[in-house]
Amino acid sequence: MKAEAYVAPIPVDTNYYIPRPNDWKHKPGLVVLFTGHLSHPPNVDAVLFFLQEIWPLVHQQCPQAIFQVVGMIPAKLIVEAIQSNPQCELHENVPDIRPYFWDAAVYVVPMRYGGGVRQKFFEAWSMRVPVVCTTMAAEGTGAKNGTHCWLEDTPADFARRVTAVLQSPKEASVAQAAKNQVESYNSIASAAPKFQALVERAIQIKKQRPYKLLYDLRWMELGKAGGIEQATYELVAAIGQLDRKNAYRIFAPRSACTEWDLPSGFQIKRHYSDPLSRQFEVARSFVVNKLAEGFGMYPVLTPPMRSLAAYNKLDFDIVHSLAGYTHPDMIGFPGVLTINDLQHLHYPQFFTQDEYAERERLYRESAERAMHIICISEFTRQDVHRQYGIPLEKMSTVWIIPSRNVWQPLSSSARVDLLKRMNLSSPFFFFPAHCWLHKNHARLVDAFSRIVSELPADIKLVMSGRPFSADHPAALMIRDNNLSSRVMHLGFRSPLEIRALFQGCLALVFPSLFEGYGMPVAEAIIAGKPVLCSDVTSLPELAGEAALTFDPTNVDQIATSLFDVATKSELRLALSEAAVRRRPVFSARRSAIQTMSIYQRVYNECYNC
Template sequence: MSRVLALTTDLPYFPGRNGHDHFNLRHLATHHEVGIVAPCYDWFPKPGVENLEKFLSASFLWPRPASPVTLIANEDIAGELPRFVQRLPATLRRRVLDRLVGVDGRPDDAYEKLAILANCAPQLLAALASGHWDALILVQTNIEPWLDRLPAMGGKLVYFHDVRSDYLGRAVPVAGMAPISIGQVAAIRKQEERVTQRADVVGFVSELDLQRARRMFPMDAVAGVAPIPVDTAYYHPPPPDFQRDPRPIVLFTGHLSHPPNVDAALHFLDEIWPRIRARAPDAVFQTVGMVPAKSLQDRMADTAGVELHANVPDIRPYFWNASAYVVPMRYGGGVRQKLFEAWSMRVPVVCTTMAAEGTGAVSGKHCWLEDTPEAFADRVVSVLQRSDATPLVDAAKVHVEAHNSIASAAPQFEALVQRAVAIKKQAPVKVLYDLRWMEIGKAGGIEQATYELISSIGRLDRRNEYRVYAPRSTCSEWEVPRGFNIRFAYSDMGERGAEALSAYCANQLAEGLGRRPVMTPVMTTLSKYHHLDFDLVHAVAGYIHPDLLGFPSVLTINDLQHLHYPQFFTPTELEERERLYRASANSARHIICISEYTRQDVHRQYGIPLEKMSTVWIIPSRSAWVALPERSRRDLLASLGVTGRYLLFPAHCWPHKNHAKLIEAMELIEAELPADVTLVMTGRPFPAGHPAAARIRDWKQGARRVRHLGFRSPREMQALIQGCTALVFPSLFEGYGMPVAEAIIAGRPVICSNVTSLPEIAGDAAITFDPNDAADIGRRILELVSRPDRERALTDAALRRRSRFSARRITVETLSIYQRVYNELYGD
C-alpha cells in the first residue's frame, strides 16, 4: 500500500465538478492511502465534498486551519520599496515580479495558480509534515508552477485533462470572450513541455491526446493513458417510478464558462436550433451546468424554446427527461466526459466528430456524428420523432461499461501512479546533511567525524546524490573528491536575509500591481525544501531540526549524556536536549548509534526497538593512518616544547572529560612516577575557575608535570598521538571516544575509563580504570610507564585492532542504511 497525495486547484467533489478525478481517486483509495491538498470554497456543495472526504485518508483543504509546522525560512522584512521603483512602468514591474516568483515566461494564469498555492501552502506543508508520500499527483498541466515548491519526496505524476496548447491553437472566436493570443498558446505549449520533462510520469485521457503531445514536444517522462472513468452505477437509466417530462427535450450539459462549451452552445443556438424548431416547434433546448458565462445567459434569454438551469444539485433528472443529448462542439481538448454520462444513462447522442474524439465512438453504432448544421439538425429531429434508438443506446451502454466505467478505466490511472512510485524507487537517493549547528571548533569530534564520513562516501559512491546545508565558513575548506555528486546550500544569516529580501520585494511589487502577494514565509519554506532537493535527512548531531522532523530521516545518536549527568547542563540545555532528542528518536526512520553501548542506552532510556537501530562506529580522521617520518615528528614535538616520555590527554575542558580527577591521580603517584614522564593536554584551555586549573596551581610539581598546549593543528596532533607513551582518557561518559580510536590506529597504548563505550572501542589495546577513583587511575598509569613489556603488549594489540576502524567498512554500513530506509519508503 502506497501513500498518495493529490494536488489540485479544482477540488474533485461529486456530484459536482471534475468527476473523473473524483472517481480515479476513489478507486485509488481502495488499495492505497490517499490525501489531497486543494482549495475548498464556501459555495461548494457540502454533500459533494463529504463524498470526497469519505474515502480519503487525509484532506488538507484551504481555508480550513492547518496543523502548525516549524518553518525553515521564517525571516520577514517590513517596509516599503523606494518610490522610484513604484514609479516604474507597470509592465516592467510585472516582469520583475514574475521573475522573482518564478513564473516569467509562463502563461498568463501562472501567477493565479501560484496565488492558489500561496493560500494552500500551510495545508501543503502540514501534509508534507504528516509523513512520507510515495507519490504526488498534480492534476492538469496549468498547476506546473507548483512543481517549483515541491520537495523531492515521491514519484511525480501529472495528469493531462487535455493538451491545452493543441486545442487552443484550434480555437474559434467565442462571443463575449477575449481570444487567446499566439504568444499565450506558445507559452502554454512550453509549459506542457516542461511538465513532461520534470514529472516522472505523465498521464493522458486518451491515446489521441498522447499522440498529439508526442508530436508537439519531446517527453522525458514515462507517458501513458488513463481513460476518463464515470460511475455507471450513479449514471443509470431512469428508475421505474420516475415521472418523465412529456416534452421533447434536447439537452446540453457542461461547465458553462469553459470557452469550448460556451462556443458549442452559442453555435447550436445560432446555426442548429432554428432548423430544429422549424420542424419540431414544441421542442425544448435545456442547457444545464455550472457558472454560465454572461454571453450565454444573454443569448438564451433572447431565444425561444430554451431553458438555462445553472448549478443544479443533481444533473441526472435532466438526462432522464431528455429525448436527445447533443454535443455540438467545434473545438476542445481531452475527452468529453458528458458523452459517457449520456451513454451510461441510455440517452441517444448526436455530436460532432470533434466532440467524440478519444471516445472510441463509432457513428451509427454508439451515437450519431454530424458535422454540418443541417445534418446535425436533421439527426436531432429524427431522434425527437421517436425513431428507434434502442440498438444504439444499448451498444453505447456496453461500450462505456467496457472502457470508461470505474472498474475498467480507474485501474489504468492507478497503474500510472504505481509506475511513478517504481521510477522514484529506482532513482538515486538524495541525502541531506543538516549541519546548521556546525560552527568550526565548537562541536568536538562530531565535526571531524562528519567530514570524514562525507568525504569517504564521496570516494565510494558515484550513484547517489548528496546535499550539505551548513554555514558557509564550515564548508569553505572542505575538500571533496572529484566526481562526487554533492551540492552545498548555506544557512548563514546573509543567505537567509537575501531570500527574505527577494520575498519582500516580490510582495511589495504585487501589492503595487493589485496582485495578491504570494511569497509568504510558508511559501519561502516550500521553496527552500525544493531547493535543498533531498529524499532523506541524515541528522548527525543527535537530533533532527524541528523544521525537518516531517521528512524521512536517518538519525545518528552519539550519546544520551544529559540523562546520566544532568548536572553538566543548564536547566534550559537539559530541557531542550531532552525534547529534541526524544522527538527525533521517535520520528527517525532508522537510528545509527556510534557504539553498541549507545544503542543499548537509547533502547533503555527511550524504548526504541533494537531493530530500528544499528551500531556503526564513526570514522576517525584519515590523518590518523598516516605515519609521520620520525624526524618530522621529533621536530614538531620539539617546536611544541614536548620532550621525553609523555601521556597525552586530548579533550575540551567539558566537565565529563574529568580533567581534575586525572590531575589528582598524577599528584598521588608523583613520588613513584619516573621523572621524565609528563602529562600533555590539548583542546580548549581551562577557564580560570576550572577545577583542573586550580589543582595544577595548587600542586607544587604541577607546572613541571602538566602542560596544556591548547588547540593544535592536525599535523601537530598527529605528532602528539604518534609520539606519546600512551593515551590517557579518564572521561566519565563517552558515546564513542575518538581519541582512543586514533591512538589505536597509531599503534599507541591506551589507558582509559572502564565505563560507557570506552571498553568497547579500546578492546584489548587498553588498560582500564575506574574514572571516579584517582588512586586506581594512578595505579594503571604506573603499570604502563613502569613496565616496558606491558607497553609492548598493548602496542601489539593496537596494531591488530586498527582494521576495525576502516573508513571503507564504516562507510559501506552507512550507505546500506540509506538504501534500506529508501527501499522501505517505496515499498520494499
C-alpha cells in the same frame, strides 16, 4: 534518465457528487454557476473574462438569470467585478458546494489558460449539470463537443450557448452522457486501478535508477560540533572513494564544506544554508507577492510553497541526519538518522533545563520517525533500545571514521620539532578533550597529583582542547596543588600538532564518564600507542585488548593505571603491540560500505524495491 509520461484519471467521488435529490427545493431563477479557488490566477482571469465579455450578452437575453461564483479566498478583483455587475452573487468559503450545483441550470468554465486537473468538470458531470466551456478548458477530460459538454471559444458563441441551455431543456441532454462518462472513467472504482498501475510502474522505474541521498548538515558550524564535523567529512569522503553509481547532495553552511577535498568522479552537489541564501529567497518571495497583490491576488510564494520549492531544488530521495536528530522540516521525508549518544538522559546535570528538554524532544521524535538509525557504537544502540524502545532491528552499529591523518606517521625529526614548539621535550600522558564536565578532567588531575612525586621528574600530563575557565574544577586543582609545571593545557592545536602529540606521547589517558564513541581512543590505537581509559559506555568496545581500563569515578584506580604505564616498559610494549593488531577494525572502507548498505536498504524499503 529520460522521464516517462503517463496520464492518471482524476478521481471524483460519485457517491458524494450526486445529481439533485428529488426532494430538493430548487432556488427560483436560472442560475449560471462557476466554482473554484478564487485566488488562482487562471480562475480569476476566467471569472473576469466571463463578467466583462460574456455575461452582459447573457443578461441581455435572460435578464432573470443569476451568475453565482462560489469558492474560497476570492481575489479583490473578483469581489469588485461581481459587485459592479447585475444579477451576480459571490458565495465564499462555503462548507458544502453541492447545493449550488443542484440549483444551477448551467455550469460555465470560461478559462483561457491554466486549467489544473479539471476537477470542476468531473464534479459538474457527476451531478448531471450541463457544462459550457472553452476548448482549452476541456483539454484532457475526454470531452466531445455536443456529447458531454458544449465547447465555445468566442464571447458571442459562449453567450449564445449559455442562453440556449437556459432557455431550452433539450440543450441540457448532454448532462446524462457526461454523467456516464464520469462513471466509466473518473469514478473511484474506475480510476483507482489505473492509478495503482501507474504507481507500480513508477516503483519499477525507481528500482532501476540510483538513489539520491541528502546529507543535512545545517548544524555544522565550524568549531562548535566537536569531532562530529571531522567524522562527517571522513564518512562522505570514504563513500566518495567507493560509490560512482549513486548521487549525493550536501546541505550545509558555505564555510563548513567548501574546502572538503572529495574524490573526482564522486557525484555530489553542494547547496548552502547560510542566512544570506535564505534572505535572498525571502526577498524574492516578497517581490513576487507584492506583484500578486498589485493584481488583486493572494500571495503566490507562501512559506510552505517556498519550502516545497527548496526541497525540489535539493532533489533527493532520502536524507541522512548526522547530529543525533532530524531537522523538523525534514522529519516527514524518508530518512536515516545517526545517534551519537543519549548523554542527556544519563547526566542531565551537564545540561540546562531548556537544553535537556529540547534535546529530549528532538532526539525522541527523530528516533521514532526515522526509517533506520545508525548508532556509532553498540553501547549507543543498546542504550537507544532501552531508553526509547526502538527495536534493535531498526538500528545498526557503524563506527565513525577517524581522521585519515592519524594513519600517516610523522618523521621523527618533524615530530620532535613540532613538540619542541609546544615546549614538550620529555615523556607525557596526553588527554585531548574539551573542558566539558563529563570528560572528568578534575579526577584525572587529582589522580596525577597523588602520584606525581613518585613519577620520574620529567613526566607531564598534557591536555588540549577548549581551555579551562578560571573556576573549572580541574583549573582550581592545578593551582591548589602547585601542578602548573607538571600539568600543561595547550588549548586548541592544529591537526598537524595533534598528530605529533598522539605519536609522541607516552600513552593516551581518557577518563571520560560518558562517550557515545570515543574518537581519541581510536586515534591512539591507530598511532600504536598505549591507552588508559574508562571502563564505561562505549570505551571498552572500542579499545578491546589495547587498553588498560579503570573506573572513572575511582581516583585511586586512575592513579594506579598512570603509575603502572609510566613505570613498566613491558606493559607499555604489550599495549602498543595490541594497538597495532587492532588497527584494522577502524578501517574507513568498512564503515563506508556498512553505511552505503543501509542507504540502499532504506531506499528499497521506501520505494518497495
